[in-house]
Amino acid sequence: MCASFQARFNLTQLVRLFEQARAPLAFDGGRPNIEPVDEVRPTDLSPVVRTHTGADPEIEATSELVPMRFGFPPPAPKRPPVINFRSEGRRFSNGPAGGRALVPVSGFYEFxxxxxxxxxxxxxxxxxxxxxxxxxxxxxxxxxAFSLLTAEPGPDVAPYHSRGVLPLPVSLWADWLFDRRPAEALLSPPAAGTLVATLAPRPGKK
Known part of the structure; x- marks a missing residue:
């Protein structure tokens, strides 16, 4: 589970990584400025990558970087936004009103x-x-808006939470974004040693 994450990266890094992933980013309105953010919380805006809605799939599969709000609207009044979405046993397809996405982060917080x-x-x-x-x-x-997918935690996340978000290796980014393979073939917890945990007290707290 993840209730907040860090987004300290720059556009050059993302362009390079998505080129490596064979899911190049297209910028219809020019390249945006991205400000580093120490903590993105529910209802905050954050950059998200999805299939490029203006792309011709017969020519090239491209992706686009768009700002989205963290968390789906609550299912009932006085309920919190839906920030995490269980992945097991579900199929995720792309369409004009929703679909698969990747959320770039420099790390995510657990307690x-x-x-x-x-x-x-x-x-x-x-x-x-x-x-x-x-x-x-x-x-x-x-x-x-977007919601982060979760599954049983991998060995790096298990000491911190009973559920975990799903950072995908670069080699799987295009398959996920462009719906080339079913979710169950892609959404697995990261292997041991993929993530490193560091103490991150909030400013002003020891």
Whole structure:
């Protein structure tokens, strides 16, 4: 499970990684500016990658980077937004009003402890490169929104939570984005040693 994440990366990094993934980013309105963010929380906007809606699939499969709100609208009044979405036993397809997505992050936060304030940890990639978390997006009257997919935790996440988000290896980004393979063939917890956890106390707290 993930209730917040860090988004400290630049556009050059993303362009390079998505080129490597054979899911190149297309920018219809010019390249955007991306500001680094220490913590993206529910209802915040964050850059999300999805299939390029203006692309001709017969020519080239491309992706696009768009701002979306973190969390689907709540299912009932006074309920929180849906920020995590269970992946098991579901099929995810692309369409004009929603589909598969990847959320670039520099790490995601988890907490341990039973009393407040809990200990906050940042889990990021060993090489310091941005991660791409598997997600789904939906269009809505208030704008597009996304929810992070979760599964049973891998060995790197299990010490911190009973559920885990799904950072996909670069080699699977295109298959996920362009719906080339079923979800169950792609959405697996990362192998041991994929992530490293570091203490990340909130500013002003020890």
């Amino acid at each position: 341990t402890g039973t009393t407040y304030p809990k200990t906050r940890w940042l889990l990021g990639g060993l090489d310091g490169e941005p991660l791409a978390l598997a997600a789904v997006w939906r269009a809505g009257p208030a704008g597009d």
